[in-house]
Amino acid sequence: MxxxxxxxxxxxxxxxxxxxxxxxxALLRLYNxxxxxxxxxxxxxxxxxxxxxxxxxxxxxxxxxxxxxxxxLAVMEFGLENDYPxxxxxxxxxxxxxxxxxxxxxxxxxxxxxxxxxPSEKLQSYLLITAVLEENSQEVIHFNQAKVECKIHxxxxxxxxxxxxxxxxxKGFEEAFETYKGMELGEDDDFQAWCDxxxxxxxxxxxxxxxxxxxxxxxxxxEYCYFELKSFNCH
Ligand SMILES: [Zn+2]
Ligand SMILES: [Zn+2]
Numbered sequence: 001m002x003x004x005x006x007x008x009x010x011x012x013x014x015x016x017x018x019x020x021x022x023x024x025x026a027l028l029r030l031y032n033x034x035x036x037x038x039x040x041x042x043x044x045x046x047x048x049x050x051x052x053x054x055x056x057x058x059x060x061x062x063x064x065x066x067x068x069x070x071x072x073l074a075v076m077e078f079g080l081e082n083d084y085p086x087x088x089x090x091x092x093x094x095x096x097x098x099x100x101x102x103x104x105x106x107x108x109x110x111x112x113x114x115x116x117x118x119p120s121e122k123l124q125s126y127l128l129i130t131a132v133l134e135e136n137s138q139e140v141i142h143f144n145q146a147k148v149e150c151k152i153h154x155x156x157x158x159x160x161x162x163x164x165x166x167x168x169x170x171k172g173f174e175e176a177f178e179t180y181k182g183m184e185l186g187e188d189d190d191f192q193a194w195c196d197x198x199x200x201x202x203x204x205x206x207x208x209x210x211x212x213x214x215x216x217x218x219x220x221x222x223e224y225c226y227f228e229l230k231s232f233n234c235h
Contacts, residue, residue, distance in 0.1 A: 003112075003114060004104075004114050004115060006114075007113050007114025007115075008114065011038060011114075011132065013038075013114070015032070016030035016031055016036075016037070016038065018030070018031050018032065019031075019116075019118050021042070021118065021125075022146055022155055023044075023064070023065040023066050023155075024065060024067070024146075024153075024154060024155070024156065025142060025143055025146075026041060026043065026067065027041060027042070027139060027140070027143050028040045028041075028127060028129070029143065030116075038132065039133040039134075039135065039139075039140045039143070040127075040129045040130075040131070040132055040133065041129070041130045041131040041132075041133060041139070042127040042128055042129050043058075043068050043069070043106075043110060043112070043127070043128040043130060044066045044068075044069050044125065044126075044127055044128075045058060045072055045075075045102060045103055045106045045127065045128050046072070046125075046126055047061065047123050047126070048094065048099045049122065050121075050123065050124065053093060053095065054091055054092060054093055055086075055092060055098060055099060056090060056091040057072060057075075057076070057090055057091070058072050059073050059076060059090070060091055061090075065154060071110060072106065074109055074110060075087055075106050075109050075110065076088050086098065086102070087102070087105065099124070102126070103115040103117075103128070106126075106128050107128060111130070112128045112129055112130045113130065113131065113132070114129045115127065115128055115129065142157070142184070142185075145157045145185060148222045148223075149222075150222030150224065150225060152225070153222050153224035154222075155222075156224055157222075157223045158220055159190065159192070159193075159220070159222065159223045159225070159226035160190055160191065160192045160218050160219065160220060160221070161193045161194065161218065161219060161226065161229055162193070162195055162216040162219070163218075163219060164197060164216075165194070165195050165229050165233055166229075167228065167229065167232050170232060170234075171195035171196060171197070171233055172196030172199065172234075173195070173230050173234045173235075174194050174198070174199045174202075175191075175192065176190070176192040176193075179191055179227075179230070181227050191223055191226050192218075193226065193230065195233070197215075198216045201215045201216070202216075
């Protein structure tokens with residue numbers, strides 16, 4: 001696999017001790033510290049469970065949240081055309097040689113610059129790397145701003161809202177600035193929203209002061225929860 005050798009060598013892939021990925025952004029960070037790091041875009045190919053010794057294609061995996069995971073269906077179609085059952089079944093017993101074969105076929109079918117195997121104690125994730133991202137690219141900035149872990153939506157950027165907003169009764173939705181889903185945020189910007197009652201208190205107090213803040217009791221949510229609140233509460 002010449003592409004793979006070049007990928008490993010030119011980007012010194014094995015020199016990085018740590019990895020971390022964000023499924024929503026399909027972005028992988030390899031790093032030693034904050035100055036020695038690499039940001040990569042990927043498509044999840046599949047996972048190998050070390051406990052059950054089974055392979056699972058990402059198109060079959062309900063726990064795979066990458067928005068681009070269905071591109072691996074092209075590999076499944078290739079399997080259908082060429083009568084290769086291991087490419088068409090979602091999950092089955094396998095060994096590490098199978099896994100590398102699947103990743104090689106995926107690389108050949110989908111294109112890309114290489115393959116990375118993200119190891120953890122019980123599960124190995126095979127990722128098809130499609131691009132290297134600049135550290136100052138919007139996607140990387142977005143990735144580094146993602147500091148909130150939501151039980152429903154996973155990791156995302158933080159967002160703030162007043163204690164009165166919920167998904168039961170619409171209460172208005174005032175914002176610090178006009179927002180839309182996935183928008184870029186400046187370093188000092190945060191998603192912030194409050195209800196009509198808070199807006200009245202804020203105006204009476206000539207802006208946010210101790211009293212208005214006490215009334216609002218701002219809470220932290222993930223940005224996806226924020227936009228759910230927004231669409232429900234907006235007049
Ligand atoms: Zn409020
Ligand atoms: Zn959420």
